[in-house]
Amino acid sequence: MSERRRVDIVVVGAGPAGLAAAAAAAARGRRVLVIDQGLRPGGQVWRHQSEAELPARARTLMVRARNAGATFAAEARVVDINSAHELIVDFRGRIAPVGTESIVLATGARERFLPFPGWTLPGVMGVGGLQALYKSGLRMTGKRIVIGGTGPLLLPVAAALAHAGADVRFVAEQAGAAALLRFGASLGFSPAKLLEGARYRGAFLSTPYRTNSWIVAAAGEGRLRSVTVQTGKRQVEFDCDFAAAAMGLVPNAELAQLLGCVMQDDAIGVGALQETSVAGVFAAGECTGVKGDDAGIAEGEIAGAAAAGDLRAARHAALVSRRDAGRRFGARLATTFAPRREVLTLAAPDTILCRCEDVACGAIQPEWSQRQAKLWTRVGMGVCQGAVCGPACSAMFGWQGNAVRPPLHSPAVGGWSESLTHEG
Amino acid sequence: MSDSDVTVSVDGVPRRVPASATVAAALLQLGVTTFRRDLSGQARGPVCGMGTCFECRVTIDGQPEMRACLVPVREGMRVETDL
Numbered sequence: 001m002s003e004r005r006r007v008d009i010v011v012v013g014a015g016p017a018g019l020a021a022a023a024a025a026a027a028r029g030r031r032v033l034v035i036d037q038g039l040r041p042g043g044q045v046w047r048h049q050s051e052a053e054l055p056a057r058a059r060t061l062m063v064r065a066r067n068a069g070a071t072f073a074a075e076a077r078v079v080d081i082n083s084a085h086e087l088i089v090d091f092r093g094r095i096a097p098v099g100t101e102s103i104v105l106a107t108g109a110r111e112r113f114l115p116f117p118g119w120t121l122p123g124v125m126g127v128g129g130l131q132a133l134y135k136s137g138l139r140m141t142g143k144r145i146v147i148g149g150t151g152p153l154l155l156p157v158a159a160a161l162a163h164a165g166a167d168v169r170f171v172a173e174q175a176g177a178a179a180l181l182r183f184g185a186s187l188g189f190s191p192a193k194l195l196e197g198a199r200y201r202g203a204f205l206s207t208p209y210r211t212n213s214w215i216v217a218a219a220g221e222g223r224l225r226s227v228t229v230q231t232g233k234r235q236v237e238f239d240c241d242f243a244a245a246a247m248g249l250v251p252n253a254e255l256a257q258l259l260g261c262v263m264q265d266d267a268i269g270v271g272a273l274q275e276t277s278v279a280g281v282f283a284a285g286e287c288t289g290v291k292g293d294d295a296g297i298a299e300g301e302i303a304g305a306a307a308a309g310d311l312r313a314a315r316h317a318a319l320v321s322r323r324d325a326g327r328r329f330g331a332r333l334a335t336t337f338a339p340r341r342e343v344l345t346l347a348a349p350d351t352i353l354c355r356c357e358d359v360a361c362g363a364i365q366p367e368w369s370q371r372q373a374k375l376w377t378r379v380g381m382g383v384c385q386g387a388v389c390g391p392a393c394s395a396m397f398g399w400q401g402n403a404v405r406p407p408l409h410s411p412a413v414g415g416w417s418e419s420l421t422h423e424g
Numbered sequence: 425m426s427d428s429d430v431t432v433s434v435d436g437v438p439r440r441v442p443a444s445a446t447v448a449a450a451l452l453q454l455g456v457t458t459f460r461r462d463l464s465g466q467a468r469g470p471v472c473g474m475g476t477c478f479e480c481r482v483t484i485d486g487q488p489e490m491r492a493c494l495v496p497v498r499e500g501m502r503v504e505t506d507l
Contacts (some may be wrong), residue, residue: 037475039496044474049444075494110476122457122469132473136493137445138452222467223457355471355479358463383489384478388471 006099007031009307010087011070011106012078012255015043016293017285017300018106019061024304024313025104026068033098034065035076035089041065043108044128045293047135061297080406084259084278102280102307105256105268106300109286111246112391114339115353115361116346117217119245123224126246131157134164141165144240146227148172148215151248151337152292158207169238172213172229174247175337180211183336214343215245230342247339250391251287257404264289266394273314274303282307290333295326344396354389356382370399430499435507441497448473448480448492451503459492461506482506 011022014036026032034041042048046058054062065072073091080088087098111126118124125133127149134140144167147158154171162168173180213231218224227243229236251267262269262277267289274282284303285296298319306314347353349362357378364373370393373379380386380393385404393399429440432447434456441450448470451459458467459480470480473493480492483504492503 037494110474111472113471113477120462120466120468122459122467125469125471126473129471129473133446133449133452133470133493136473137442137449223469352462355462355468355477382478383481384476387476 004097004099005033007033007071008100009033009102009104009304010035010098010100011104011304012036012087013043013106013108013285013287014038014041014072015045015106015108015285015296016058016061017108017287017296017303018043018104019065020297020300021104021106021282021284021304021307022070022300023061023064023068024301025308026065026070026304028305028308028310028313030308032068032070033100034070034072035078035087035098036072036074037077039074041072041074044132047132049135049137057297077408078255079408081255081258084281102282103259104274104300104303104307105259105261105276105281105283105287106285106296106303107252107255107287109249109251109290110387112248112250112339112395113245113388114247114343114346114392114395115351115389116215116245116343117348117351118219118224118227120352120355121218121220121224122222123220123241124218124227124243124245127153127157127244128246128249130242130244131160134161139164142167143242144169144238145242145244146170146172146215146229146238146240147244148174148213148227148229149244149246149248150174150339151333153249155209157244158209162207168207169240170213170229170231170236171207171209172215172231173209173211174214174340174343175211176340177211179336183332186332214340214346215243216346218243218245247343247395248337249286249290251289253287254385254387254404254408256281256283256287258406258408266391270299272320273306273311274299275306280307289327289330291326291330292333295323295329298322298326339395353392354379354382354386356384356388359389364397366397370397373399430497430501432497432499432501432503434503435505443497443499445497446493447482447484447490447495447497447501447503450497451482451492451505456505458507459505467506 008030009025009032011018011034022034076091158171210231216230217228226239256268268283282303284299302314347361353361359377359379430443459469471477475494484490
């Protein structure tokens with residue numbers, strides 16, 4: 001019989017929302033297990049090598065969760081479920097069931113990648129992807145970089161890489177200037193966000209930052225050599241070592257779908273207490289809609305309190321108002337930075353669409369349903385389970401999200417066999 | 425980064441890399457860009473940096489299909505790419 005762990009609340013994801021949920025639930029006396037696939041808590045936004053690099057509120061939240069007694073399992077991931085009360089978890093290659101009363105999903109978001117000619121060349125990566133690799137030890141000194149994408153992530157990433165010594169040659173924002181101005185004005189009473197943007201801008205004044213601009217192609221033999229950027233009516237080519245190319249973020253909702261939670265658009269649908277449609281399952285942060293970490297923390301506090309049964313705390317007015325402001329901000333983000341038609345039609349017929357199964361864009365007939373396309377081409381059926389091409393296909397062909405099937409992550413073979421042996 | 429280095433074997437060649445790096449960051453730092461090859465032999469390398477895209481798969485200490493962006497380097501580690 002394999003070892004069986006039992007807790008009151010499992011929090012999946014140790015980013016801002018997950019940490020807040022863990023701290024809130026553990027402070028109310030619940031046994032909380034936080035599962036995260038990273039080496040350290042913090043998620044993507046607070047990825048770090050030493051806690052000294054982190055903003056004060058990140059450290060505060062980590063200390064709160066720790067002191068409240070939440071247990072943190074690093075390099076761990078949920079691979080399957082038996083029910084909403086039993087998760088199958090890969091703990092560093094050892095597979096074990098975890099029994100729980102409640103679950104808080106704080107699975108975050110990932111980048112939306114859209115195919116363009118040359119996007120599979122090594123050296124072309126995500127915007128957050130390049131930042132993650134930098135934070136994981138890749139030195140930026142002297143590296144020539146072109147950034148193409150959309151949304152508030154572009155400027156901080158560009159500033160961080162420039163600060164680390166990179167030669168950031170161009171930052172292309174696909175959204176138009178008018179949309180950006182409307183977005184700024186809509187923030188209204190919250191000019192702090194605009195100032196934040198201006199501060200980032202100040203950090204790399206010599207770098208061209210252009211709206212109405214996007215990467216149209218990457219070139220090179222076996223690795224990236226240059227990218228071509230459309231900016232206004234012109235096309236400009238830049239030699240570069242890395243291109244950071246992604247079109248905003250999409251919620252990670254796969255585990256929620258496996259649990260049977262109802263989706264709202266591409267995010268996990270939640271109510272006033274961050275509860276999903278499945279009893280005992282809550283969700284908080286970017287996985288319920290991309291909106292930034294401050295509202296994510298508020299959602300985490302609400303979800304953690306609600307999962308612990310403290311409904312009064314979960315309805316605290318200040319938390320609710322922060323959460324609701326975040327949701328409104330998220331809605332504006334989605335309209336301002338929606339990918340424009342041009343960036344949905346960059347791929348050539350021979351451009352790879354599904355990077356796992358090597359399916360070219362031209363292999364998909366426009367009249368096909370998603371099901372037909374999968375049957376005929378295996379698009380979205382590879383090892384990443386459509387994490388990359390799924391959001392691209394939704395944007396390009398209007399397909400609904402990928403049907404989710406276990407295992408959510410392919411665990412090491414040894415892990416499965418060990419678990420089978422123990423059970424047998 | 426000012427931390428100490430460790431020695432890992434990359435496709436049989438001993439290399440010094442920062443002790444705090446992930447395998448993906450360490451390989452890129454060494455100038456290795458081809459982590460795996462697709463069905464037609466084209467080179468692929470890291471994309472998402474966070475374990476989602478599976479493009480940075482390499483063999484680590486004999487275990488195939490490991491996501492290099494999720495694994496920290498360790499002294500004596502053997503990493504094999506699709507060259």
